[in-house]
Amino acid sequence: MLEVTGVTKRFGGLTAVAEASLEARSGEITALIGPNGAGKTTLFGIVAGFIPADRGSVRFAGEEIRGVPPHRLARRGLVRTFQIVQPFAGLSVRENIAVGCQLRQASRSAALAEAEDVARRVGMAELIDRPVGALTIAGRKRLELARALATRPRLLLLDEVMAGLNPREIAEMVPLIRAIRDSGVTLLLTEHVMQAVMSLAERVYVLNDGRIIAEGRPAEIVTDARVIEAYLGHGAAERLRGRLAFGAARA
């Protein structure tokens, strides 16, 4: 569904993303991980149309979408959430979600009504008429999700949706995301919370210093030496292996 090929982006002297390529297959959950500063947010921004790429191609459902503005991408079914949640302040949960519904609903009243269904899908039905200011961070993350879902996306880009959640909230969010995938939405997520990535992703790409350094199934990449070094530093893979061997020898 999504094919990113050779995308490069430079900010002045800094190369944020270099020749990055990834693929999000239809109906799958694909994850993009990497240490801080790796360029995940930039790549996300490029795919979602917020940042122009210097080079490369982004194809969504077979069509090149580089240069297409975000609001038109949303219309085509590509929607993103934001890492730092951005609710519409001063409005209720229903009104927030309804903005998303409005993309597909002709009338405002229909949008407001549908908002309730969407809220139910993410488990926020009881909060539907509360002001967003009253929501906890977990609530706001759900709202962010609900708003995006309301637009009936084909591809949903989740930007660190687990950030700021405690373990219990994460445990609640994981099945929710799986349910979204099961309903037919393709997902691309960037994440720092490894347990979420491991349990959700069918395919993982690892970004470091703007380059994709590994891709594969979660179990594969977690033992990949390059990935370990990206997170833990040069030589870490060796040391870990050495220690594991040593530990096994002692046992």
Add this chain to the structure above:
Amino acid sequence: MLAFQILLPAILNGLATGAVYALVALGLTLIYGVLHIVNFAHGSLLMLALYGVYFLYTLLGIDPYLALPVLVPAMFALGYALQRTVIAKASHGREENILLVTLGLSIVIDNLALYLWSADTRTINPSYAFETVDFGVAFIAVPKAVSFAGALVITGLLWLLIHRTDLGTAIRALARERQGAELVGIDVDHIYAVSFGIGIACLGAAACLLLPSYYAHPGVGESFVVIAFTIVVLGGMGSFAGALVGGFVIGLTESLGGLFLGENLGKIGVFAIFIAILLFRPTGLFGQRA
């Protein structure tokens, strides 16, 4: 092409005016750079300072240039007080409201002046007002020459203040990274007010340099505000060098524009530049991302 004898004085005058404009703009860009406030009241406060110099001269006989040590601290105090009390309090720190507060201030100050001092144009006539300095190829009026030199000196002093003193370091730290500055113990509210005060003190200096060749009138604020903003936007919000270069560019534009196109159209010229910069290059020639 116009005769050299007409062009050169126009250029010299433009540079002289430009230096004072730069001083005014420096205050504005400092305020923006540190507090991220677009100070709509900048022109009005300059107008107030001009009246200050005027009354010091007419009531106490103090020469405008000698009034510098009086007016600069006075304007600093006024700026400090305004930021600490009115601006910070009324806006509750919200950026969109700060804009409105400074707008409100400018309206209050402009109309208070109109009420207190009427719409008469006030000028002073010190003995040196019509003397000229001979450069060989051209003459330039003494007040203009002094204002040019004075503006450059004060700009230099300001640069030293910002880049070579502890206070300046605190200000620059705060401008770059508010939270970090707070964490290292900088009194944010105080330094904000000090920065604002310095910005307004620049107006005090500019007024002293300006009055001998200019005038005091309640409407002066409005004219200067656009010029100051144009310079700041041209040079880049928050850029010291930008304000300086911008000041000279606008001073020359006004002088040469007035020479070739007449006054009214000259004014539109400045506005046109202003709008064009805002649209096409809002970061200005030197500035960072807005």
Add this chain to the structure above:
Amino acid sequence: MKTPGLLAAAVVLALAPLPLLVHSDFWLHFAIMTLYFGLLGQAWNLLGGYGGQRSFGHAAFFGTGAYATAVLQLDLGVNPWICLVLAGIFGAAVGALVGALSFRYGLRGSYFALVTLAFAEVFRIVADSVPFTGAGVGLQIPLRQAAANFQFHEKAGFYAVILALTAIATALAWWIEHSRFGADLVAVRENEDAARALGIDVNRTKLWAMVLSGGLSGFAGSFYTQYFLYLDPRIAYGVEVSVTALLVPLIGGLGTVLGPLMGAVTLRGLNEVSGIVTGGAPGLNLMLYGALLIVILAFLPEGLVGLGPRLRRARLAGRFRHA
């Protein structure tokens, strides 16, 4: 909190029979000016309150409508009623122009405020310089009182017109509160990036808000010309109109239907009081506006509309303290 349509309609309807009850010219003038402020305030509120784009140069749209009305009837003999319609169109067109330039280049917040201010000033300088606007001297509309000529012998006539215009503006505000477009506009105000990500064409939404706002301002300008029969660059494009336009909704409550109306009554009332107290000294009126702006921002940023909830909150807080 949304304003129920019934309430808004009731307010407007209640005002309708005023000329039948009140015969004093003074009070009718007060009512007319209040509604005129209300119209201007509703216009600004569409863009600045609901849309969050705070313009400091609404005079650009107002003045264009005013001058269009004057020039078209003086130079081309166009019927003033038609001029009213055209004034709205011209105001909307200027709104579209300023909006297209500003939003195309991504101007927001302070930069947007500055650019609108600059445009208004450019218009003022141009009007001050060109002959067909009468330059600095201004334009005088000859007195020819007849309903067909959009001049009325009795103030009641003007009252009816301004009430109708303000009612339209208020209805538009109510529509914004309940329509898709309005929801998009508010989303844009709160968070442009999020709105974009959800499929809202942010620039187009803002542009339409400017068109509507400019059009209504044009109507206000046209009314002014017909009511006062005199216009000059300072009146048309000066800072006073721009400040009035933003002060009215600010006092009453940004982004509400009735806010501009409440703000209009308050500002007009203060105008009268200050006129009596100060004897109409030059500059005092505007000074009051400036001071009021600061005071409202300091103590009542949600406007009068927010006064009720604010008092309630204060009382609740007090109750807990005593418990």
